[in-house]
Amino acid sequence: MNDDDVIICRCEEVTKGDIRRAIRSGATTFKAVKKFTRAGMGLCQGRTCRRLILQILAQETGQTPGQLAPGSYRPPTRPVPLAALKGEES
Amino acid sequence: MKGPDVVVVGGGVIGTAVTYYLAKQGADVLLLERAELGGETSSACDGFVILQSKSPGVHLALALASAELYRGLADELDWDIEYRNCGGLIVIEREEELPAMRTFMAKQQAIGLDVRLLLGDEVRRLEPALAPHIVGATYSPQDSQVNPLQVVLGFAQAARRLGARVRQGVPLQTLRRAGARVSAVVAGGEEIPAGAVVLCTGVFTPELLTPLGVELPLRPRRGQLVVTEPAPPLVHHIFLCARYIAAKYHPELLAAAEDEALRLGVGLALEQTGSGGFLIGSTREFVGWDKRTTPLGIREIVRHATRILPALAQLNAIRTFAGLRPYTPDGLPFLGPVPGWENLYIAAGHEGDGIALAPITGRLMAELILTGRTSFPLTDFAVDRFARGKDQGGQLKVTP
Numbered sequence: 001m002n003d004d005d006v007i008i009c010r011c012e013e014v015t016k017g018d019i020r021r022a023i024r025s026g027a028t029t030f031k032a033v034k035k036f037t038r039a040g041m042g043l044c045q046g047r048t049c050r051r052l053i054l055q056i057l058a059q060e061t062g063q064t065p066g067q068l069a070p071g072s073y074r075p076p077t078r079p080v081p082l083a084a085l086k087g088e089e090s
Numbered sequence: 091m092k093g094p095d096v097v098v099v100g101g102g103v104i105g106t107a108v109t110y111y112l113a114k115q116g117a118d119v120l121l122l123e124r125a126e127l128g129g130e131t132s133s134a135c136d137g138f139v140i141l142q143s144k145s146p147g148v149h150l151a152l153a154l155a156s157a158e159l160y161r162g163l164a165d166e167l168d169w170d171i172e173y174r175n176c177g178g179l180i181v182i183e184r185e186e187e188l189p190a191m192r193t194f195m196a197k198q199q200a201i202g203l204d205v206r207l208l209l210g211d212e213v214r215r216l217e218p219a220l221a222p223h224i225v226g227a228t229y230s231p232q233d234s235q236v237n238p239l240q241v242v243l244g245f246a247q248a249a250r251r252l253g254a255r256v257r258q259g260v261p262l263q264t265l266r267r268a269g270a271r272v273s274a275v276v277a278g279g280e281e282i283p284a285g286a287v288v289l290c291t292g293v294f295t296p297e298l299l300t301p302l303g304v305e306l307p308l309r310p311r312r313g314q315l316v317v318t319e320p321a322p323p324l325v326h327h328i329f330l331c332a333r334y335i336a337a338k339y340h341p342e343l344l345a346a347a348e349d350e351a352l353r354l355g356v357g358l359a360l361e362q363t364g365s366g367g368f369l370i371g372s373t374r375e376f377v378g379w380d381k382r383t384t385p386l387g388i389r390e391i392v393r394h395a396t397r398i399l400p401a402l403a404q405l406n407a408i409r410t411f412a413g414l415r416p417y418t419p420d421g422l423p424f425l426g427p428v429p430g431w432e433n434l435y436i437a438a439g440h441e442g443d444g445i446a447l448a449p450i451t452g453r454l455m456a457e458l459i460l461t462g463r464t465s466f467p468l469t470d471f472a473v474d475r476f477a478r479g480k481d482q483g484g485q486l487k488v489t490p
């Protein structure tokens with residue numbers, strides 16, 4: 001079955017095929033997949049697609065999702081208006 | 091056992107570029123990356139291929155040659171590196187900055203850069219989102235933008251297609267020496283004979299050289315960045331500000347500054363990426379190996395950016411991160427052989443310009459290693475240019 005067109009990360013519109021291609025060209029960790037495809041780096045910061053990406057990675061690399069490092073969140077963990085970061089309104 | 095002609099150490103933008111151009115010349119190349127391709131500075135940065143920010147002299151000449159290579163690179167690599175010849179602006183906020191910018195610009199024009207000064211409404215016509223107080227901007231249609239990670243991946247792919255081997259998760263541990271030559275490398279516990287070795291290890295280069303008695307004046311200079319949610323097109327060019335130029339070339343002026351933003355070396359570097367999000371930077375700080383972002387750094391970046399482009403204040407920040415630029419005292423990279431060694435080379439220390447300079451670095455290093463000659467003179471980039479003297483053992487001592 002070819003499910004390459006299935007969208008995995010909706011924020012950045014990354015498909016399963018994009019993720020597989022990245023893994024096959026050497027992005028074999030969660031962090032690398034994120035970086036090379038932008039999956040999980042959009043507005044929701046991977047809250048929806050993280051698990052799916054780990055599954056694809058596990059399938060492609062023959063590891064269990066548990067063996068794969070889950071990657072890190074970078075602050076802010078929720079979207080924050082720039083106006084607030086300026087520190088003028090509190 | 092015969093090993094590869096050349097072992098390239100480090101899989102950032104520089105190492106992958108060097109690997110590609112060596113393979114293109116027909117060399118048998120092995121790239122060793124201790125973690126993953128593009129996992130360090132080359133993925134914690136902007137993607138400016140900007141010429142206007144280069145100091146007028148060899149630095150700009152080198153960048154011009156690199157920009158030329160970027161034009162056809164996506165086709166050559168058969169990889170979408172998201173190259174856009176978008177043009178760039180260096181925004182001028184204060185009248186007092188005008189004279190310095192005029193001088194900077196005139197010197198750049200003399201080297202062949204197409205750059206001009208746009209005043210007041212001229213620049214706001216080009217970028218209506220600019221704040222009313224903006225005095226003007228220098229504009230160059232030659233400035234461009236790429237996706238740095240796609241550049242790394244594109245070089246690595248194309249190099250593989252030409253027969254290069256790329257190994258991730260394999261750190262260089264030891265260089266085996268035979269007289270004035272490296273005979274082999276020990277990496278990931280394995281001994282690999284090598285015809286030549288190039289260190290493309292960015293900020294990590296000094297630690298590899300210390301055991302050889304070579305001190306390299308290269309140190310990490312942190313840059314913090316803020317990423318926003320995707321937004322409809324608001325700006326069409328890449329942006330720096332005149333203060334960025336000051337922060338880059340005159341750290342001594344910044345250290346003494348009263349103003350918090352100045353002390354952190356905040357200069358605007360802003361782009362709206364292919365995905366619509368903004369990448370907004372940045373600071374220039376000497377804080378060792380600390381790659382964290384700080385509330386103060388982020389606040390000053392955001393204040394600075396929203397003063398220049400007020401509409402940004404409406405957007406949400408979704409992520410912040412920091413990267414370590416490989417800083418050298420004169421802002422130029424080290425490109426060349428390690429003195430005292432016949433077949434050990436360095437290509438590192440590109441500060442905030444490694445993405446822009448990667449193609450030309452790769453090409454010149456390949457020329458140097460394979461033919462001993464280069465199409466662009468590398469004297470200003472010599473590894474021992476800060477050297478005060480050499481000690482008895484033929485080992486190099488370099489002090490800043």
Ligand SMILES: Cc1cc2nc3c(=O)[nH]c(=O)nc-3n(C[C@H](O)[C@H](O)[C@H](O)COP(=O)(O)OP(=O)(O)OC[C@H]3O[C@@H](n4cnc5c(N)ncnc54)[C@H](O)[C@@H]3O)c2cc1C
Nearest residue numbers: 100102104124132135136138262292313413443444445446
């Ligand atoms: C905030 C910020 C913004 C920037 N913006 C721009 C920009 O817009 N335009 C631009 O041109 N430049 C920009 N830069 C600069 C650019 O990112 C760097 O100059 C460039 O990425 C350096 O690349 P590199 O390959 O030398 O280093 P790195 O990308 O750090 O690669 C070095 C590699 O060596 C590996 N390594 C280290 N030790 C070993 C070992 N013992 N064995 C094997 N591998 C090893 C590391 O794991 C790493 O992958 C920016 C930098 C920052 C921080």
